[in-house]
Amino acid sequence: MAQAQQTEHVGLARVLGPAHVWALGVGIVLVGEYMGWNFSVGKGGAYAALMACWFAGILYTCVAMIDSEVTSTVAAAGGQYTQAKHIVGPLMAFNVGLYLVFAYTMLEAANAITFGFLVDTVATMSGHSGLDQRPFIILAIMFLAWLNYRGVLATLTFNLVITAIAFTAVIVLFLATSGVVGVSPLRHAELMSGAAAMPYGWLGVLAAMHFGLWYYLGIEGTTQAAEEVRSPARSLPFGTLAGVMTLAIAATLTWYVCSGLMPWEYLGQAGVPLFDAARLSGSTFLMVFLGIGTMFATLASANGCINDASRAWFAMARDRYLPGWFGAVHPKYRTPYRSIIFLVPIALIFALGAPIDQVITFSILSGLLEYTFMPLNIILFRRKWPLETIKRGYEHPFHPLPAFALLALCGMAFFAVFLGYGTQLVAMIAFYIVVSLWFHFWRYRFVNRGAQFTMPWPKPKGY
Amino acid sequence: MARYVAPVQGKVGQIIDVIVLLIMAIGALYIPLWLGLAGSAKTPQPIENPTWETLGQNPAMVEQWQKLGYADPASAAELITARFDYSFSIGALVVMIVVIVGYYAILLRFSEKEYRDVIAEKFGE
Numbered sequence: 001m002a003q004a005q006q007t008e009h010v011g012l013a014r015v016l017g018p019a020h021v022w023a024l025g026v027g028i029v030l031v032g033e034y035m036g037w038n039f040s041v042g043k044g045g046a047y048a049a050l051m052a053c054w055f056a057g058i059l060y061t062c063v064a065m066i067d068s069e070v071t072s073t074v075a076a077a078g079g080q081y082t083q084a085k086h087i088v089g090p091l092m093a094f095n096v097g098l099y100l101v102f103a104y105t106m107l108e109a110a111n112a113i114t115f116g117f118l119v120d121t122v123a124t125m126s127g128h129s130g131l132d133q134r135p136f137i138i139l140a141i142m143f144l145a146w147l148n149y150r151g152v153l154a155t156l157t158f159n160l161v162i163t164a165i166a167f168t169a170v171i172v173l174f175l176a177t178s179g180v181v182g183v184s185p186l187r188h189a190e191l192m193s194g195a196a197a198m199p200y201g202w203l204g205v206l207a208a209m210h211f212g213l214w215y216y217l218g219i220e221g222t223t224q225a226a227e228e229v230r231s232p233a234r235s236l237p238f239g240t241l242a243g244v245m246t247l248a249i250a251a252t253l254t255w256y257v258c259s260g261l262m263p264w265e266y267l268g269q270a271g272v273p274l275f276d277a278a279r280l281s282g283s284t285f286l287m288v289f290l291g292i293g294t295m296f297a298t299l300a301s302a303n304g305c306i307n308d309a310s311r312a313w314f315a316m317a318r319d320r321y322l323p324g325w326f327g328a329v330h331p332k333y334r335t336p337y338r339s340i341i342f343l344v345p346i347a348l349i350f351a352l353g354a355p356i357d358q359v360i361t362f363s364i365l366s367g368l369l370e371y372t373f374m375p376l377n378i379i380l381f382r383r384k385w386p387l388e389t390i391k392r393g394y395e396h397p398f399h400p401l402p403a404f405a406l407l408a409l410c411g412m413a414f415f416a417v418f419l420g421y422g423t424q425l426v427a428m429i430a431f432y433i434v435v436s437l438w439f440h441f442w443r444y445r446f447v448n449r450g451a452q453f454t455m456p457w458p459k460p461k462g463y
Numbered sequence: 464m465a466r467y468v469a470p471v472q473g474k475v476g477q478i479i480d481v482i483v484l485l486i487m488a489i490g491a492l493y494i495p496l497w498l499g500l501a502g503s504a505k506t507p508q509p510i511e512n513p514t515w516e517t518l519g520q521n522p523a524m525v526e527q528w529q530k531l532g533y534a535d536p537a538s539a540a541e542l543i544t545a546r547f548d549y550s551f552s553i554g555a556l557v558v559m560i561v562v563i564v565g566y567y568a569i570l571l572r573f574s575e576k577e578y579r580d581v582i583a584e585k586f587g588e
Contacts, residue, residue, distance in 0.1 A: 088578065089571075089575055089581070199546075204549075265543045266531060279531075280530050354492060376567075424495055427491050429563060436569060438487075440573045444577065447469055448467065449584040452581055453582070460582060463579065
């Protein structure tokens, strides 16, 4: 016990720069261009998916702006959890911490499923059908957890390299198929004509917003590295906003290439759409490159997810919101090793036992609940600590416009999930209500009150 | 305000708390799956002896289907005809809105109560 008490107060190592922050954010999310986004085509057609991509882009721009301001001030592990603890209150913080853990753990599970599916696809193409995907899923998660256990710098440097390769693959595929170099195989006019244009009408556009979030989901994870960044006030806003811009470009290019090569009915349910697009381009080089890109994107994302989910779990345990045993830092590697190990079997349970669209929906819903918290958070932050009371590393413009825009877009996304996945939505909210009552009436007794507030801020206005 | 001293939780208590949390989390995903309530209402609408024309596919689409490995219309029919059912009742929509708004209302109310204690202790009232 004495050792646990001692280790949990050891800080995480400050070793990361803006490029690592970018790699963490984009690395988690870039897989969204390689798989998952295309389910939005299934929910509304190709045009609806493009509109959803841009609406989601606006949503995430608001998220990045709001998050950058708060994070440039609250530079501690736990990201939005720590923000909620200081600005809204403990119960909200507990919920936000769980949103983070489940959004990232489910995303990690979805990545592992896709990795297994890709290995199976490649094996089938090379004449080895009937491959068991499970060993590959387990191996991917175990390897990345080990990497995370060994240290954050090696983990995120690894992410930086494989994310850059995966992003380059998207750009190369676009350049090779768009007609910039040689003849373009894209056939948008024919593939999106007649009933294929808007198969569900405008309702489909709303519905597509559900998986439209997948283009960007996880970019807010940059804040999890706050305690390990050398210059948080500069690196976090820069890394996050650069990440959103990178993803908006990659998402649009991805949509353009895929919707010009595949009928929407196929694209809307494809497991690895960019790899399929490369296959249809007729180039073996592109097929191999995009196969590698898909593999790297899934690994980079799962890697970042393990990093983020474990930081959130660790931060909650350090405050005793969860059992304090998880709040320990490895004496040699300075990583939250118990949290990293604990979340491995949970990711495996979902990766091995649930369909991918359910896992993705679970992740999206946790993300969506988190984005709904953000406008409330920034409004309360500005009210309790007006601009002149705390110096921010970054002040987002036009407040409260981004907060209201974000609330409206979240409402739209909730309705989109309701269309087709209403049961999960209700089950998920029911879970969070029950778990909130459990925290408020039971778990909170183990939490010290004033000691939770660790920021050197003045007393909030109105208290 | 008197300083609150949190009790130290024993190892057994910590393990029980984690198990409770895990059961609730896994249940939230798996119970709808086990009950068969989860997921998309995307269902295929079978067509007898489908042709590419009856499936609404133009020559460019047919060419791409064939490149993707769907040599004949029957093999692609299920994918092409599957549709989501977006019909819903206003009652169900109202229930969803009430659940979401109610959830955030509970969060904000309880959080505020807890937060006042934190601030009072931190800033020495």
